[in-house]
Amino acid sequence: MKFINRFSKVAAVLVVAFIGVAAVSTKDHGKYFEISKNIEIFTNLYKEINTYYVDDVDPAKLMRTGVDAMLESLDPYTNFISESEIEGFRYITDGKYNGIGALIHKKGDYVTITEPYEGCPAQKAGLKAGDIVKTIDGKSAKGKTTDDISNILKGFPGTEIDVIVERPGVSKEMKLTMVRDEVVVPNVPHSGMLEGDVGYVALTTFTRNAGKNVADAVKKLKEANPNMKGLIFDLRGNGGGLLTEAVNVSNVFIPKGELVVTTKGKVIDWDRSFKTLNKPVDEEMPLVVLINKGSASASEIVSGVIQDLDRGVLIGQRSYGKGLVQNTRDVGYNSKVKLTTAKYYVPSGRCIQGVSYKDGSPINIPDSERTSFKTRNGRPVLDGGGVKADILLERKEGQNIIASLVKKHLIFDYVTEYCIGKETIPAVEDFDFTDFENFVNFLSDKDYNYETATEKLLKQLKEQAEEDAYLDQVQDQIKAMEDKILAEKKNDLYTSKEEITNIIEKEIASRYFYQKGKIEVGLKNDKEIKEAIKILNAPAEYKKILKKK
Numbered sequence: 001m002k003f004i005n006r007f008s009k010v011a012a013v014l015v016v017a018f019i020g021v022a023a024v025s026t027k028d029h030g031k032y033f034e035i036s037k038n039i040e041i042f043t044n045l046y047k048e049i050n051t052y053y054v055d056d057v058d059p060a061k062l063m064r065t066g067v068d069a070m071l072e073s074l075d076p077y078t079n080f081i082s083e084s085e086i087e088g089f090r091y092i093t094d095g096k097y098n099g100i101g102a103l104i105h106k107k108g109d110y111v112t113i114t115e116p117y118e119g120c121p122a123q124k125a126g127l128k129a130g131d132i133v134k135t136i137d138g139k140s141a142k143g144k145t146t147d148d149i150s151n152i153l154k155g156f157p158g159t160e161i162d163v164i165v166e167r168p169g170v171s172k173e174m175k176l177t178m179v180r181d182e183v184v185v186p187n188v189p190h191s192g193m194l195e196g197d198v199g200y201v202a203l204t205t206f207t208r209n210a211g212k213n214v215a216d217a218v219k220k221l222k223e224a225n226p227n228m229k230g231l232i233f234d235l236r237g238n239g240g241g242l243l244t245e246a247v248n249v250s251n252v253f254i255p256k257g258e259l260v261v262t263t264k265g266k267v268i269d270w271d272r273s274f275k276t277l278n279k280p281v282d283e284e285m286p287l288v289v290l291i292n293k294g295s296a297s298a299s300e301i302v303s304g305v306i307q308d309l310d311r312g313v314l315i316g317q318r319s320y321g322k323g324l325v326q327n328t329r330d331v332g333y334n335s336k337v338k339l340t341t342a343k344y345y346v347p348s349g350r351c352i353q354g355v356s357y358k359d360g361s362p363i364n365i366p367d368s369e370r371t372s373f374k375t376r377n378g379r380p381v382l383d384g385g386g387v388k389a390d391i392l393l394e395r396k397e398g399q400n401i402i403a404s405l406v407k408k409h410l411i412f413d414y415v416t417e418y419c420i421g422k423e424t425i426p427a428v429e430d431f432d433f434t435d436f437e438n439f440v441n442f443l444s445d446k447d448y449n450y451e452t453a454t455e456k457l458l459k460q461l462k463e464q465a466e467e468d469a470y471l472d473q474v475q476d477q478i479k480a481m482e483d484k485i486l487a488e489k490k491n492d493l494y495t496s497k498e499e500i501t502n503i504i505e506k507e508i509a510s511r512y513f514y515q516k517g518k519i520e521v522g523l524k525n526d527k528e529i530k531e532a533i534k535i536l537n538a539p540a541e542y543k544k545i546l547k548k549k
Contacts, residue, residue, distance in 0.1 A: 042066075075340055077326050083334040084151055096207075099154035100161065101183035102127060107409060109142045110134065111149045113165070114412070117185060118514035125178040129511055130416035131165040134173060138162070155180045169420035190519040191217035194529065196537045197227050202234040202519055203249065206241025206298035211248020218252060218281045230286035230536030232529065236316060240297025243274070243325060243344070249298075250305045251276035255283050258309065258347075261301050263325050265342030286542055287312030288532040291389055296320035303387045304346035310377040310546045314389040315532050321365075321386035323353030348373040350383035378548035390545050391535070393528055401492040402499060404450035411500070414442045415507040425512050428520045433505045436497055443493070454485055498525070 050057055064082070071078045101120025104111045113131040116122040133141045136152050144152075153161065159180050164173050187210045191201040199221040203214055214233075222228060233253075240246075247260045254260075254276060262273045289312055291303050300319045306312045325342040345351050350373040354363065365385035372380050382388060405411050418435075425431050462478055465471040493500070502525050509521040523529055535542050 071337075071339075075324065077322070077324055078339045079337070080331075081328070081336040081338060096182055096184040097154060098157055099150075099180055099183055100125075100127075100178050101181075101185075102153075104133075104146055104149060105409065105412075106146050107132070111141060111144060111146055112409075115510060115515070117183060118516070120183050121178040121181050123514075125176045126174075127163070127165070127176055127178070128167065129412075130419075131167050131174075133163060134166055135164040136161065153180075157181045168416050186213070188213040188217050189515045191221060192520075193221065193225055193228070194232070194523065194533060196533050197225065197229045198533050198536050199225065199228050199231040200234065200523070200529075201231065204238055206238070206245040206249065208242065208245065210241065210245040211251060214249050215252045215281050222282065222285075228285070230288065230542075231282075232288050232290060232532045232536070233312075234290045235295045235299040235303060236290050236292045236528075237294040238296070238299040239294065239320075240299055240322065243298060243301070246298035246301040247274045247276065250302050251278050252281045253283060253287060253306065253311055254309055255280055260305050260347070262345045263342040264345065265325070267341070270341060283311070286536050286539070288536060289314050290528055290532065291316045291319045291387060293317050293320055293386075295387075296322040297324075300352045300387050301344060301346060304348075304350070304352060307381060307387060307390070308346050308348040308350075308373075308375050310375050310379065313391065313535055313542060313545050314387065315391045315535070316389045316393060316528055317395065318388045318392075319352070319386040321352060321354035321384070323351045348375060348381055350381060352383070352386055354385045377546060379546070391531065393531060400450045400452050401448070401489070401496055402503070404448045405500065406503070408446075408448055410443065410446055410448055411503055411507055414439055415504060415511065417442070418508065419511050425508065428509055428513060428517050429524075431505065431509065431521060433501055433508060436501060439500070439504065440493060452485065452489070455482070458482060458485075502526075 046062075049062070050059070064080070067080045071080060100122040101117040102122040103114040103116075105114050106112075110132045113122070113127055113129055113133065115129055116127050133149060135141055136149070141149060155161070157180055160177055161180060162175060162177050164175050166173050185205075185207075187205050187207050188201060188203055191199070194200050199218070201214060201217045201221070203210060218231065221231070243261070243263075250258075250260045256276050256279055258276045260274050260276060262271070264271050287306065289303050289306050291299065291314055295303065295316075296319065300322065303314055303319060307314055323343050323345075324340045325344055326338050327341045328336045328338045331337050343351050343353055350371070354365065367382060370382035370384045372382055375381055418438075458478060458481060461474075462471065465474050465478070502522065505525075506518045506522045509517040513520070535545075
């Protein structure tokens with residue numbers, strides 16, 4: 001009973017702490033009673049479960065379940081970060097962590113190495129993509145989750161770790177010894193020149209020094225290429241990061257003293273406006289920013305600023321729609337809570353935030369329900385649900401089959417098999433994948449079934465027809481449509497051949513030239529890159545897009 005009494009005392013302290021916070025944030029004294037009442041109920045509930053539940057209760061697991069459920073009712077970005085997850089949080093903010101430097105995924109009973117980072121302990125020790133982790137420091141890895149393995153592989157720099165892996169194409173298991181180190185993942189993995197005297201810079205995350213690294217990349221391109229006509233800045237798939245770095249990255253292209261973003265939340269004293277502080281690298285050179293539905297948060301600040309100030313042209317798809325600011329607060333025992341504290345507003349006054357969510361993703365908002373704002377030149381732009389590109393290039397058909405192939409790791413597995421016995425491949429600029437029929441044959445005994453949106457609607461129609469007692473009358477028509485869809489799905493591999501080939505080429509390049517090679521080979525056949533080059537080499541068209549409509 002001593003434990004219960006101690007827990008009750010701790011809970012009482014929590015009640016006082018919660019009320020203290022409430023007193024700071026609101027004058028609504030009616031909330032005080034609700035806070036204290038519900039914490040007391042929670043304390044009593046935990047005490048009863050701990051004392052009388054039929055099985056032993058793991059306090060940490062039970063509390064984590066409750067905490068996660070509570071935060072899940074808010075928004076997808078408010079999360080609890082336990083002490084064991086701090087290294088992952090450090091990577092999100094700093095772009096570095098202590099470990100071996102490799103991506104992993106779960107396949108069957110074991111975890112497979114997806115991508116070792118170049119120059120990091122995993123790559124130096126000889127670990128390769130496709131290696132299946134069987135044991136770590138003599139302990140079986142069977143049945144372990146990716147989180148389990150990730151936590152084991154992370155650790156203090158200088159400490160050794162022994163891993164036994166099964167490598168496809170090699171008869172015997174291999175033992176590799178790695179020395180953990182600080183793993184730094186570059187946020188600007190590639191920059192260079194493309195055809196038509198156009199520069200290119202890719203930014204993958206807004207970790208620390210993102211602004212400096214983008215600035216340095218642009219400066220180097222300008223110094224080495226005096227005839228550079230324009231720049232492509234690639235934010236596709238960039239999920240964001242630090243708000244301050246969004247300001248710094250924007251400052252590379254816009255003048256000192258420009259308003260970039262304003263944050264507004266419940267605590268008025270925390271509301272802030274962020275302006276650029278430095279002289280830009282270049283505020284005149286024609287600029288194209290590439291975005292897609294994976295561009296979120298800080299990426300949307302930068303792309304929104306570029307659009308609102310008519311500094312450049314946006315090409316791609318509508319961005320994700322995350323206009324929320326998160327801050328972290330210490331909650332004791334080396335744990336933190338990352339919670340949403342404000343919404344951000346770009347220079348035109350619009351907020352990019354999606355209004356509601358389904359399965360953790362923003363729900364699309366029709367343009368008719370979005371409020372219109374004006375750019376500096378008077379062009380109309382809309383709030384809510386992301387940033388809409390100036391030139392929309394909708395995604396190709398066949399995304400269902402591609403998503404299935406990627407999710408089930410079938411392209412990854414094929415490339416692993418393809419690379420067996422190949423010590424090297426031609427240079428990126430000379431490499432082309434031409435064995436598509438071989439890939440089709442590889443899939444012949446694999447399950448990559450998927451359900452299209454049309455099939456889902458037909459299923460709903462069938463259920464509704466049965467409920468309304470009309471199924472007998474329409475069953476033949478529904479069956480005919482199902483057969484037609486099935487026949488068309490068999491052609492999806494060939495319909496999507498070009499895009500699937502591009503993904504295979506990027507995966508193969510990553511096995512030999514790592515992330516830099518993956519980006520370089522992807523640029524060769526990138527239709528959005530080609531559209532950007534076309535716009536940057538047509539000054540009249542570029543200026544026309546940015547003029548008042």
